[in-house]
Amino acid sequence: MSDKETPLRGLRIADFSHFIAGPFATMILADMGAEVIKIESAGTGDNFRHYPPHIGGESVPYLWVNRNKKSVALDLKTPEGRAVALDIVAKSDVVVENFSTGVMERLGLDWATLSHDNPRLIYASVSSYGRRGPYANRIGFDPVVQAESGFISMNGDPAQEPGYRAGPSVMDIATAMMTANAIQGAWIARLRTGRGQLVETTMIETAINMLGNFSLSYLATGVSPTRFGNTQATASPVGAFETATGPIYLACANDRTFQRLARDVLLDPALADDPAYATSAGRRENQQRLLSDIRARLKQQDRDTSLARMHEAGVPCGAIRTVGEAMDAPEIKELGLVSSIAHPTLGTIPNVGLPMHFSETPLAEPVAAPLLGADTDAVLRDVLGYAPERISGLREEGVFG
Template sequence: MPAEVILSDRKPRPSDAPAALAGLLVIDFTRVVAGPACTQTLADFGAEVIKIEQPIKGDDTRAYEHAELGGESAAFLSLNRNKQGMVLDLVIAQARDIARALIAKADIVVENFSSSVMEKYGLDYPTVSQTNPGLIYCSISAYGRTGPFAWRSGFDPIAQAESGFMSLNGFADGPPIRTGAPVVDFATGMSACNAILLALAARQRLGRGQHVEVALFDIALAMTGFSGMAYLMNGVNPSRTGNSPNDSPTVGVFDASDGPLYIACGNDRLCHRLMTQVLGRADLLTDPRFATRKARWTNRTQLRGILADIIAADRMEVWISRMNQAGVPVGRVRTVEQAFNAPEVRARDRVCRIPHPTAVSIPNVEPAITMQMTPAVEPRAAPRLGEHTTAILRARLGHSEQEIEAFRQQGAFGPIQTVA
């Protein structure tokens, strides 16, 4: 039986603390991962984010299989916190009118539709910026909004595969492996958020908004990092090295007698501490095979074998204690279950529970950004499909109940029963 994480109520936010992005209105046309990750960060720090979904099914992640609570999936709940939810059937003219009216009042629009969809609906940047020149309009796509590949759709693993990023993951004698979590999606969401914040800073100085763009492929290519740069410098295609960057013999996973550890001695100083203060094997540093970084790499198979035998002879806690005392970077190789039950998670208040209208409460993973003066806002659970549609129409656009009912009858919100 798996251990269950004990979730406490979230510690209250200081009542007098301002929010970093308070007063900004974001119209969110995104779905799946990268776009919602971007807009959730904006919402977490005070922007009013209105998430617009298609009627009936909404965001694809509502139906993802990982886990379900209160009628919503883990994926949707983890990516859409602090947003208001609205449904619009953009095929209907009246729904497009509503979308344009909201955009006219917005500071930011974020979209990750397939190429030309926003143009088809008259919601593209050249069109909507005519009436809102201060608008910051962020497009997230697979291969960019311009050029010969703009038509291509794609997802995180496709970007990992085509960029060369996937070729770096795995062991030399095995196939390329995608990362377990969709890291390109998340990195794209972070980059999109950065682009928006940069555009906000530019708007303060220059007085107008702009179109910003982030593509999964571009992000994945950039994430090849050192390996991509090395290829450009020496023309040698990098290979997979498993858990050890550059196949270093003193960096990677080593098995203690009761479980795996990750040790990261990536320079001479740390290697010296490992050999002398932790392992008690100063002789390894005088051995010509291991005396220098280059020698250690040349004889990496022999050195890794020696280290593996030593570490296998004692328990994880013994090695962790010694390495911490010596200042040698080390960590347990944990499962997700072990990680979420770890003392670091509790000490840093990384998880809590928050109210939910149909599940009473749901787990919440705190934003990974800490700001002293303008902390994240009090978290609200991701919205139910169409939960705030009528409230937004009343409060943001000033529509009467009669006008809202007319929109409903015209099909602007899809089938009537899908709207809360």
Template sequence: MEDNKPLTGIRVLDFSRVFAGPLCTQQMADLGAEIIKIEHPERGDDTRSMRPPEIGDEATFFLAANRNKQSLALDFTKPAGADIVHALAAKCDVLVENFRKSVMLRRGLNYEAVQDRHPQLIYCSVSAYGRSSPLADLPGYDPILQAEAGLMSFSGEPGQDPLRHPLSIIDIYTSLYATQAIMGAILSRQRTGRGQFIDLALYDVALSVLTDIGSGYLNTGTEPVQRGNSRGSSVPNGLFHTKTGPVYIAVGNPGLWKKFAEGVLERPELVTDPPFNTREGRIGNRDALNALISESFAQESRDYWIEKIRRAGVPGGSVRTVAEALNAPETSARGMVAKMPHATIGDLRLVASPIKYSGTPVVNPIAPPLLGEHTDAVLTDLLDMSEGQIAKLRDTGVIR
């Protein structure tokens, strides 16, 4: 274990599966925490079977959220498995789970059942609707929460069906809030000596993602409308086609409008002459302004316009494919693709942590584990089990 990391010395018992929970514990692992990932002995994390895409026998979905972890294949529904959970909890700082409310309750592993036995434990429960919600025991996946929190209602082109974001953005945001909440609880425990319960709901997170849209409705009653790639509060802001591919620009204030009109379009009169000389004029004449820009951009290549946009200091960029983005020189310069050896794949490449510390860098990435890869090591190193005890647990199906 690297001893100069922000979370060195923090041990996490990770029951989470799929995405939000595993992304949270992966972020903690990147910062130096020791993650013991509890997986079902036969099927493991659900995402191990979510394919295609896959490489060898490994689903890339699973690979995306599980680096720097140890896999303990354990059936905690069996009494001997539950005993192992308690023994490990006594040696851990944090427990993360994202089951429905009844799952841990039935096993006697809910927070109320463990808090007295393990008062140091920070227990983070990630669920669809929250443990105190009237919908507490309902399942929920990311797109359902996007739909129910109103996010889809203003996504997509005007007059078309609402659209979900293709990425699991609520899971991703939830993982960030979960990591933040756990960090806060760790700091609090330094003062109080006690852990606490963290109740984190994807639904609550989805509502928080509304940010300025939510504030607009709550204070003015204004419902947002579908605008496709444009934005209601600033123009021009959107996608424009060039001879060789689309670009996206975001001209968010009068200073940027001046730079764009003069330095990119080479039309200084647009800064001084109505109707485009004021923000209100640009918003009120959105279609005419967008048509003017589209006509200009169609005359030259994407590279031509990107060079002018950057030289003028205007926010803008190419609308890239994933391949273009991951192979871009600035991606390489920032070290954002990490390569690591994997037991069955060989060289594995993953998107790296974006965190860049000056004094306590993130850990060198280790490939996501095979199912049960660390079962024996965890039981031996942390619980001092003998080979005979481990063999008996394996024979009775408690571990793999």
């Protein structure tokens, strides 16, 4: 554990999770200084290690979500492997798991069992539909949950059914953020009460929250929102527009911003003075004509000129970039989000940090995701106090794969 005064220094996590929702949560906590001991299946490890693309035999998705962790490889199907896992849990403040319902119970690593011996334990269980009730055994994946929550029904071209999924695994990532917040809340509560607790998060509940205000809008009105594509139902003009040299996205949320767009960016007083566009209600009512008018004018300007004028005038806007353009953008470089970090077999690898900046307790220095089982001996020796002979014996028994 680092001596650096990070926000979560002193918090130890036994991480049994895999893929994204659990590991992203524990990576957030690890970046804030928690010691995360990732317990992986001996031989295969987290199945995310096998997802493409690979560089030098290492999975890029795995590298993305497992920074700043230690890897211990155990065969949890053996009594000896489970005994080691129990010893790690006994030395930890938090357990995180996102196995299918019933797996941790069969391993004797469930909340009821572990909390009986350690009432201070915080146990975070991440699932798709909850651990109880008729849906507890259903397998959930990010795009399926996007579909079931209504999220897909709101995305895409209004003329095309049934809508589009978000490309990134937004529900996994959002569930991870919810889980990291919940764990920190439980830890703060334990500082007051001295007791741990069971923390549960689900992908489907997170997905409903990701609908934003539209979930409550339905409950209040009984009307399901529909796709509005790149426009917006509550303000206009909002959307994607082509310039002579590339697409941009702009958002005029009020009358003053529209006036600045028309006069200072498009240099068109007649557009600004058109009575049909004088109010937000009028612009929404005449949205298609307004968008057509703006498109015609922006097509006559190059993108850099349009963006420069909008930024100077205070009109919210941005270039519609590729991922590559975004990663190379000056704003991203200025913030220092992207870096290179050492890796034990690859030399150096690129790294995308968290969007957090602390003035007094900075984030931990980034350490690349570990090789499978790379920290087994060190954890058993330094955390559990096992003698070298005992570690050698466990290895001979095949506990580490």
